[in-house]
Amino acid sequence: MFDLVLKGLGETIYMTVVVTFFAYVVGLPLGLVLAVTAKDGLRPNQGVYLSISAVVNVLRSVPFLILIYTMLPVTRFVIGTAIGTKGVLLPLFVSAFPFVARLVESSAREVDRGVIEASRSMGASVWQVVVKVLVPEAMPSILSGATIAATTILGYSAMAGVAGGGGLGAIAINYGYSRYNYAVMLTMCAVIVVVVQLIETLGKASVRLSDRRLK
Amino acid sequence: MALIEIKNLCKTFGSGDGAVHALEDVSLDIEQGEIFGIIGLSGAGKSTLVRCINLLERPTSGTVTVDGADMCRLSERELRQQRREIGMIFQSFNLLMQRNALANVRFPLELSGVPRAEANKRAQELLELVGLGDRLRAYPAQLSGGQKQRVAIARALATNPKVLLCDEATSALDPTTTESILELLKNLNRSLGVTVVVITHEMRVVERICSRVAIIADSRIAEMGEVQEVFLHPQTEAAKKLVLPSRAGKLEGFVRDGESRAVDECRGSLIRLAFDGETTDRPIIADMILSLGAPVSIVYADTRSIEGRLYGHTVLQLPSEPETAEKMRRWLTNQGISFTEEE
Structure with a gap:
C-alpha cells in the first residue's frame, strides 16, 4: 500500500508540475495578449482578441473526459501512447492552457489603469508596459491564479484515471473502486486532499511574500 | 516661441x-x-x-x-x-x-x-x-x-x-x-x-x-x-464662480431677503470693491464712512495672498439714498479703488 501511494504520488506530482509549467509557457503570453488587445487594453485589436478568445472558449467548453477520448489519435501520434501518466499529459495541457490564459488575462486587467497611463506618459512602449508594469504589478494575482490552476490540473489528472491515465486517481479507481477495496480508494483521496492543501499553502505563502502592498 | x-x-x-x-x-x-x-x-x-x-x-x-x-x-x-x-x-x-x-x-x-x-x-x-x-x-x-x-x-x-x-x-x-x-x-x-x-x-x-x-x-x-x-x-460667470466660490449663494440670499438685515438706510445697491496689493492695507471702508458720515453694510469680504501680495474682494451695500451712494462711488474713484456694480 505504501509503495502504491508513493508511486501514485510521484506520478500525480509529475503530471501536475509538467502540465502547469507548459500551460503557463503558453497560457501566460496568451493571457497577456488577450489583456493587451481587449477593447479597453493598451492596443485594442478586436480581430486578435476575438480569435484567441474563440479558441480559448471552445477548448474550455469541451468536458475533460470527452477531450481525452477525442484527442486519442493526436495523443498517440504526438506522445506515442495514449494511456498511463504520459498519455494524459497532452489532453491535460490542452484543457489547462486556455484556463490559464483566462486567469492571466483577468490578473493583468486588474492592474490600475492609472499606473499604465503613467508609464505611457513616461514614454514606455507597449512591450515595456507589459514586461515592466503589467507582469510585475500583477504578479501576486498571477501567483494566486497559478495556485488555482495547479490544484485544478491536479484534480483533472486524477479524473484522467478513469480514462487510462496514471497517478493517484488511477490507483483509486483501478485498485480501489474496481476491486471493491474502499480502503485504497479513500487513502488515495486523502493523499490528494493533502497534496492540494500543500499547494494552497505554498501558493498563499508565495503571494504573501511577493506582494509589496501588504507590508 | x-x-x-x-x-x-x-x-x-x-x-x-x-x-x-x-x-x-x-x-x-x-x-x-x-x-x-x-x-x-x-x-x-x-x-x-x-x-x-x-x-x-x-x-x-x-x-x-x-x-x-x-x-x-x-x-x-x-x-x-x-x-x-x-x-x-x-x-x-x-x-x-x-x-x-x-x-x-x-x-x-x-x-x-x-x-x-x-x-x-x-x-x-x-x-x-x-x-x-x-x-x-x-x-x-x-x-x-x-x-x-x-x-x-x-x-x-x-x-x-x-x-x-x-x-x-x-x-x-x-x-x-x-x-x-x-x-x-x-x-x-x-x-x-x-x-x-x-x-x-x-x-x-x-x-x-x-x-x-x-x-x-x-x-x-x-x-x-x-x-x-x-x-x-x-x-x-465661470471665472466669478471659481474666484468667489461662496459669493453667488450668499449674495442671492441677501438680495432676495425682503426683510434685509441691513439697517434701513443701507438698502441701496451692491458694489464689489477689488483691492490689489497697493491698497489692501489701508482702512478704506472705515475712512469712507468717517469722511462721508454715512454707514455702509459689508455683505462679503475675502482676501488672498498671491505671490506675497495681498488681494481682496469686498461687497458693500450702499445707502438707499441715491445721493449719498453716488458720493461714495465718487470718493472711492478718487481714492483709486476699482469697483463694479453687482447685480
Missing part, C-alpha cells in the same frame, strides 16, 4: 448623437519657465486638455506643439522620445506598487536604457531633492499621500523634462500637505527651470503658485491672463 503651443484644439469622444465634445477650439501658449494654471470645474475638459499635451489623448483636430515638435505628427518612436521631455504627475500618484521608492524613480530611466548604476545614483539624488532621502527602500504602501506624491514628482523629473504636467496633483491631499507639495513644485520650477502646468479645480492652488491661468468652462477657454488680473477682475 512659446514652449507649449496649443492651436484650435478640439477633442470629441464618440461620434454621432452620442458624441461628447470635451474640448472645443482651445488655443493657448505656455511660456518656457512659467507655472501655468488650468482651472475649471469637474467635467470642464481640463484633464482631457492636459492629456492632449503629451498625447495620452489624441486631439480630434488642431495642433499641439511642445518645444518645437508638432506632437500629432510624430511617429510612435519619436512620440515616446518626446514624452521623456514631458513629466506628469497625477491625483492618484500612480506609483508602481510592487517597486520601492528608488525603483519607482529609476523606472523612466530604465525605459530609456540608462545603465542600472547610473540610474540608481540619479534616482537617489532626485529622492533627496524632494526630501525623501531616508525612504529610498520604502514601498508606496508604506508612504503617506504627500510622500507618495513626492516620489511621483521625483519620478516625473528623472529624465530631466522641460515640462511637468500636474493633473489635480494635490486634490487627494490635506491642506497642509497640499501646501508643502505646492511649495516643492515652486522650488523645483525656480531651481531647475522646469515649466509647470497645473490642472486644478481649486483657485487657492492657482493663487499659490501660478503666474498665469486659463479658466476652462464648458469645453472652452472662458478667460485667460495673469492670476492677479483674473482674480481681481473676473470677466465671465
